[in-house]
Amino acid sequence: MLITNVDKIKQYYQALLAKDQHYIGVFYAGVKTTSIFCIETCRAKKPKFENVEFFSSVKEALDAGYRPCKICKPLKTQMKHRQKYLKLSHELHKNPKQKYRIHD
């Protein structure tokens, strides 16, 4: 969904500026002036606060008319993220008692 919570938007924008890897897969940033969306670790020039909106999934960014950035390739990153997640849930299934850290 489109993120409308002001506190979250501010938090995500800071993560975008900081290229904070902890937010990979958490949000996608759509740049209104270019109609391109990025992940937060993208090395492209960061948009101004008023020109960016945040989505919680790739699909919503696409549905809103944004194109994936050619530099950070959000679709590829999403796929990698999902594979990691699937692997993790598979391992959890094998060893339900073992604890995993979120960012392993």
Ligand SMILES: [Zn+2]
């Ligand atoms: Zn990008």
